[in-house]
Amino acid sequence: MKRGIVILLLSMTLLSCKSNKDHESNSQINAQKPNASQLISELDLDGDGLLSKSEANGPIAQDFTTIDSNKDGFITIKELTTAEKQQPQRGPHDNHSVTDLSKEIKTSIKVLPVQTDYFINENIINGIEEKMVVLNGIETLCYVFTTNSQATEHEMGPWCPRNITDGDENSGIWFDNGSVYDVSGHFIATLDEFYNDDKWLLYREDGNVKYTNSKDGCLAAAKPDVEEAYQNYCVECLPEYFKDQQTTFVIPVTPVYLNTTQSFGRGGIGVAFNGVNYDPPAPTDAILAAHTIAPLDDHGGHVNPHGGYHYHAATGSTKEITQEDVHSAIIGYAIDGFGIYSLLDKNNHLPIDLDQCGGHVDEVRGYHYHAGEPGGNQIIKCLHGLPGYTEVQE
DSSP: OOTTOOOOOOOOOOOOOEEOTTTOTTSTTOOSSOOHHHHHHHHOTTOSSSEETTTOOHHHHHTHHHHOTTOSSEEOHHHHHHHHHHSOOOOOOOOTTOOOOGGGBOTTSOOOOOOGGGSOGGGEEEEEEEEEEEETTEEEEEEEEEEOOOOSSSOOOOOSOSBTTOOGGGOOEEEETTEEEEOOHHHHHTHHHHTTOTTOOOBOTTSBBOBOOSHHHHHHHSSSSOOGGGSSOBOOOOGGGGTTOEEEEEEESSOOEEEEEEOOOSSOOEEETTSOEEOOOOOHHHHHHTTOBOOBOTTSEEEETTTEEEESOOOSOSOOBOOSSSSOOEEEEETTSOEEEOSSOTTOOOOOSOOTTSEEEETTTEEEEEOOSTTSSOSOSSEEEOOOEEEEEO
8 A cells, every 4th residue: 555645535514505695696605495516415315426216305306207308317417407497487495405503503612713824825716705605594604715626736646557567656546444455457457356256357358457538438437327338447537527617615714513413415525725625435335336446546536527626535645734733734624614634643643532523622723623544434424513515517
């Protein structure tokens, strides 16, 4: 395993947020109902960015066949958006997923505001704005900013080796059962032994690895119903395929601590200081079911059609802010505005007294999260703050 690689897979919530009409009458945030992206994020239980019939409910379930225009058994953001435009205008309706959390606020917990100067300015499109947004029944001052989710501190990739003779330097990493593995040529060649399944065969007779070498191949393989032609492939989607995508983050200026913990949904669940979004755990069950593998690069990131380049792991490759004491460095912010700090402090000691979400309070930083154990498939286990949200514009 490459030295220094620590897999910390994130899972967090995306609870639907609507805007304050008095403050944002002309803003994209000012919708009385969730948009297609938010609806799919709320209902998408397996995290693949698509809705299956079993995940849909309410009117979406009733009209599933009609909305699913290409009849592939899944609803995309584009299909849902198109269907909404074709529907007659209706009056306001209740959003079942928006819970009023105003009675859950606990003000006795120390919190620190988000520090916008930690971000790399050139990676933010048109700067960072302050806007009033209603988040789950609570009028909240939020930072709103947009990025292209493209890393600048490091090269993105590599992911898939080209031949089974390739070493670690030409490959990314994979994780299984709490451990991290280099996706070397040897690893690719022995997947049948690794998973005890003789159906694995990601290489040809000449030793060349079968990998997705085009955008069409990426789109065919990076979905839950992997096209048959791309089963038994190493999935590699390049950042330039989706370079025009933009991700908008809505994060409370000052986080709001809640008595109740919030479970995870889908969508971007935080952001590194380079503007790349942290994502929940990769849907490994769906990936492996098609005998495909979708490696991360050494920096913990890879690309999919629904979010561009994003991180599933924190490996120490991105900007971090060291602390004046021995405490571990802050590496980014969760979508609720609380800081995410690396796991080990300067003395390589683990944090203590973490709550069920992976957070705790100290006198300097107030409430904050610590990344989980390497390979644990979660950086934090839940949220203790009022969540903002992300939106991807394709």
